[in-house]
Amino acid sequence: MVKIEFRDVRLAFGPKVVLDSVSFCVEQGEMKVILGQSGSGKSTILRLILGLLKPDAGQILISGEEISQLDEDELNRIRQKMSIVFQEGALFDSLSVYDNIAYRPHELGWPEDKIERRVQEVLEFAQLSGVAEELPDSLSGGTQRLVAIARAIVDNPEIILFDEPTVGLDPPTAHKLCQAAIRLRDIEAATSMFVTHRLSDVRYLASNYAVKTSDGRTELRAEDKTLCLVNTKFIVINEGKVVFDGTDEQLWEAEDQFLREFTHDDEDL
Numbered sequence: 001m002v003k004i005e006f007r008d009v010r011l012a013f014g015p016k017v018v019l020d021s022v023s024f025c026v027e028q029g030e031m032k033v034i035l036g037q038s039g040s041g042k043s044t045i046l047r048l049i050l051g052l053l054k055p056d057a058g059q060i061l062i063s064g065e066e067i068s069q070l071d072e073d074e075l076n077r078i079r080q081k082m083s084i085v086f087q088e089g090a091l092f093d094s095l096s097v098y099d100n101i102a103y104r105p106h107e108l109g110w111p112e113d114k115i116e117r118r119v120q121e122v123l124e125f126a127q128l129s130g131v132a133e134e135l136p137d138s139l140s141g142g143t144q145r146l147v148a149i150a151r152a153i154v155d156n157p158e159i160i161l162f163d164e165p166t167v168g169l170d171p172p173t174a175h176k177l178c179q180a181a182i183r184l185r186d187i188e189a190a191t192s193m194f195v196t197h198r199l200s201d202v203r204y205l206a207s208n209y210a211v212k213t214s215d216g217r218t219e220l221r222a223e224d225k226t227l228c229l230v231n232t233k234f235i236v237i238n239e240g241k242v243v244f245d246g247t248d249e250q251l252w253e254a255e256d257q258f259l260r261e262f263t264h265d266d267e268d269l
């Protein structure tokens with residue numbers, strides 16, 4: 001089932017055309033990684049999905065429903081199913097990690113035992129069990145971002161949008177964050193879009209997967225030659241167009257000059 005679809009979406013800010021006939025699909029349970037230079041319209045795509053911007057032309061479908069003509073009440077109903085993770089976690093400073101994560105379930109009026117079960121689950125998920133009682137200020141920036149992810153996923157959103165969540169993180173913390181996204185993809189079958197500039201994220205997301213072991217633990221494994229992840233796809237945006245839509249193997253082998261410059265850069269994109 002297609003979860004997110006853009007059909008010939010066009011959006012300009014004044015004379016500047018940011019998206020020019022952009023089309024792509026994200027299947028249920030798939031992670032779509034969006035690559036593109038600064039200013040190419042990646043965050044704009046996420047804001048369109050959230051209904052914070054409306055396209056000038058074209059259609060945006062979420063679970064088959066066209067959202068660009070919906071009013072604010074109807075959009076709020078759609079937004080309930082989504083979560084976004086930015087670089088800035090914006091946690092509540094006076095609340096512990098546990099209470100930050102439990103905030104939304106309390107707001108939704110969940111029974112206390114259900115809240116506790118689910119918060120424990122996402123704490124483990126984001127590898128945060130050791131810091132549940134800490135205040136955000138006492139944690140590193142990277143750990144705060146993991147808390148923001150835990151908070152974003154606690155009410156089981158169907159769609160999770162990541163907007164450059166690894167910017168400024170050291171490689172081990174960036175990997176931890178990618179691992180949380182991978183677990184969501186492979187264990188919870190969430191649909192996600194992951195915007196990043198870092199080729200190392202691209203490689204990690206495309207070559208690692210999570211499985212549940214027979215004793216109920218989640219294990220991360222690296223892809224080997226016998227296996228190819230089918231639930232992770234890539235799009236590259238350049239000058240308002242989707243210039244690539246496919247798998248990481250296809251991306252590394254692309255002949256196009258722009259894509260080659262992109263994929264052969266040793267540093268961040």
Ligand SMILES: Nc1ncnc2c1ncn2[C@@H]1O[C@H](COP(=O)(O)OP(=O)(O)OP(=O)(O)O)[C@@H](O)[C@H]1O
Pocket residue numbers: 013018036037038039040041042043044045
């Ligand atoms: N509200 C706005 N009004 C006018 N121009 C805007 C607005 N929002 C974005 N833009 C412009 O649209 C273009 C795309 O912006 P966007 O933030 O989507 O880029 P991006 O790919 O996310 O870049 P980055 O990698 O730097 O985050 C940029 O040129 C930006 O200046």
Ligand SMILES: [Mg+2]
Pocket residue numbers: 042043044163
């Ligand atoms: Mg952006």
